Amino acid sequence: MLFSVFKIRTYFNLIYDDVSIWCIVFDCCFSTGAWEQDYKAYAGNIISQYNETYPESSITILDFRDGEKVSRITSALSDYDIMIMDYPRHYEGCPLLSMEVIHHFVKSTESWLSVAQENILIMHSELGGWPVLAFMVAALSLYRKNVAVETKALDMIYKQAPNDLLPMMSPMNPLPSQLRYLQYVSRRNADSEWPPAGKALTLDCVIMRMITDFDGKGGCCPVFRIYGRDPLLHIDKTPKLLFSTPRRRKNIRYYNQVRRP
Missing domain, CATH: 3.90.190.10 (Protein tyrosine phosphatase superfamily)
Incomplete structure (x- = not known):
């Protein structure tokens, strides 16, 4: 029960x-x-x-x-x-x-x-x-x-x-x-193995359906961070920072909602 x-x-x-x-x-x-x-x-x-x-x-x-x-x-x-x-x-x-x-x-x-x-x-x-x-x-x-x-x-x-x-x-x-x-x-x-073994992840794109209005103009400058296991250290299962958007201004784009007719 x-x-x-x-x-x-x-x-x-x-x-x-x-x-x-x-x-x-x-x-x-x-x-x-x-x-x-x-x-x-x-x-x-x-x-x-x-x-x-x-x-x-x-x-x-x-x-x-x-x-x-x-x-x-x-x-x-x-x-x-x-x-x-x-x-x-x-x-x-x-x-x-x-x-x-x-x-x-x-x-x-x-x-x-x-x-x-x-x-x-x-x-x-x-x-x-x-x-x-x-x-x-x-x-x-x-x-x-x-x-x-x-x-x-x-x-x-x-x-x-x-x-x-x-x-x-x-x-x-x-x-x-x-x-x-x-x-x-x-x-x-x-699957031959359960639970399945970890696999490398390829991130092609990020789709943001809703943009947070941080600046009062309907948009924001998002910074993405991806955490996961180090693919070179199979023993260590502790999540680590694998990728982060560079903090340089030229690398951070401004996004806002698409205005629909």
């Missing part, structure tokens, strides 16, 4: 080719502000309800948190015998995770759900973590072959949240990158 995040907001049933996955979405996942209620009391009450309803079940919680400090869910459930696995809330500022982490996530969750029908998997996120949680639920659905189309997997999760929530939580549109990473998951059987 698969559940998602904390303080009940709504129930929804995801049906993929006659396979149902029941999810429970909680309010704090959709919140961008401070949590006003007694989090420990509420989280403990939810776990107690699960234990009473499913006495034979075992619970594992996957927590998408930011930073290294102890998360709220870990502190709130410290008195319970529950395994909590921590995952990051973003990768280099984008609400998705690296392929190595995605691989660990889908393998471990699939194993947990397959061990026993009674096992319960709860996915929880800190404030602002809804985009990466939605992405990871979609990745798990593709990995388990509950759905075969990446856009369908992502849309069925995202539509459970208010339409204006994603722009409030992410300064960039994460959907193109999330769909590209979901394609890696859905095509895993076609």
Whole structure:
């Protein structure tokens, strides 16, 4: 059984080719502000309800948190015998995770759900973590072959949240990158290596559909930076600055919105 995040907001049933996955979405996942209620009391009450309803079940919680400090869910459930696995809330500022982490996530969750029908998997996120949680639920659905189309997997999760929530939580549109990473998951059987090895990236162009008005005249002078692994150092996986627009004035162009007739 698969559940998602904390303080009940709504129930929804995801049906993929006659396979149902029941999810429970909680309010704090959709919140961008401070949590006003007694989090420990509420989280403990939810776990107690699960234990009473499913006495034979075992619970594992996957927590998408930011930073290294102890998360709220870990502190709130410290008195319970529950395994909590921590995952990051973003990768280099984008609400998705690296392929190595995605691989660990889908393998471990699939194993947990397959061990026993009674096992319960709860996915929880800190404030602002809804985009990466939605992405990871979609990745798990593709990995388990509950759905075969990446856009369908992502849309069925995202539509459970208010339409204006994603722009409030992410300064960039994460959907193109999330769909590209979901394609890696859905095509895993076609690849000889999983997760796929890193490949050199060739950037031909950058398309800016919306130009930020920094100067009051409808335009700006953007500086691009590209981060990634050093292609010459295969052991070191730490992202490094691979390219940056030179700061010399003659190299920085001015862009503004195209005026349409």
